[in-house]
Amino acid sequence: MTDSTTHRGRPSVIIQGVRKRFTLNHALSLKDTVVAWIRRRRLSSTFDALKGVDIVIDEGESVAILGLNGSGKSTLLKLVSGVMEPDEGAVLTRGRVAGLIEVGAGFHPELSGRENVYLNAAILGMSRREIEERYDEIVAFSEIEQFIDQEVKHYSSGMFMRLAFSVAIHVEVDVLLVDEILSVGDAPFREKCRLKFEELIAAGKTLVVVSHDLDMVRELCTRGIVISKGQVVFDGDIERATELVES
Structure with missing residues (x-):
């Protein structure tokens, strides 16, 4: 169930025929390996996280990648960020890409x-x-000015997340990739982050979000791409995309 999406601007991200395969190891110990060898069982198998995915995202678009856990959303984002490479197909990006994937x-x-x-x-x-030039702004956004000269091993998880997120979101980017990072932190800080995203969208940056927070993606994104079992099953209006995920 895929809508035809008209691309009017110049592309920021082009994903062509992308397939990503992982090897699953079934032997957790030497004993498992020996038993599998004796019983002639396979020690590993392959799993296709993405199967022939084609997506074009235009400059200035705000797009949500949606789907159930294990559908391939985060794998797709890592391919776009350059953390991984596809086994087949190609991923092309224009400009500076920053991924808020592992903050x-x-x-x-x-x-x-x-x-x-x-x-x-x-x-x-x-x-x-x-x-x-941006140091003061980064620290002010994180709201941990008084602890900035302490070793981060002494930070709470919340303090660490605030500073790491603040650094990442102040990078001058053309394409910003976001993977579920707003699921942590208190409500006021999450709201502040949401407003920062809106500011980037207003400035014409390309935003690609993976999130289970459907209310947030409705506010931030105009387009939704639904992935199921490694394949695109819908690409179109964000409201329709979120309805499909909720059903």
């Missing part, structure tokens, strides 16, 4: 919050000049 993955626990801002921002592609 804080580049943070070092022994370094202070200040040092980690510079480190993580550099990993996300910001130059030192860009970091220095």
Whole structure:
């Protein structure tokens, strides 16, 4: 059940015939391996997380990738971000792409919050000049100014998430990928993040969101792509897409 979507702007993301396959290991120990060998059972099998996916996302679009757990949503986002490569097909992007997929993955626990801002921002592609220009804004958004010179290993999970998210969202990007990160944090901070997303959309940035929060994606996105068992089953209006997921 796929709507035909008309692409009027220039594409920001092109996904052509993408297939991603994972190998599943069924032997958890040496004993399992020996038993499987004796009984002539397979030690591994393959699983297609994505099967021939074709999607075009235009510059300035706000798109939600929806579906049940295990449908392939997060895998698709990781392919677009460059964290993974497809086994078949191609993924093309235009401009700078930043993925809020594993927030804080580049943070070092022994370094202070200040040092980690510079480190993580550099990993996300910001130059030192860009970091220095945005440093005060990043810290203010995180609301942990008084703890910024403490080692992050002493941060609570909420403090860590705030700082990591604040760094990521202040990167100058053309395409922003977001994977379920607003499921953590308190309500006021989530609202602040939502408003920041709206600001980026208004500035013409391309937003691709994976989330189970259907109310949020209705507010932020105009287009919904529903994936089931690794295939696109719907691509069109966000209201219709969320209805399909809810049914």
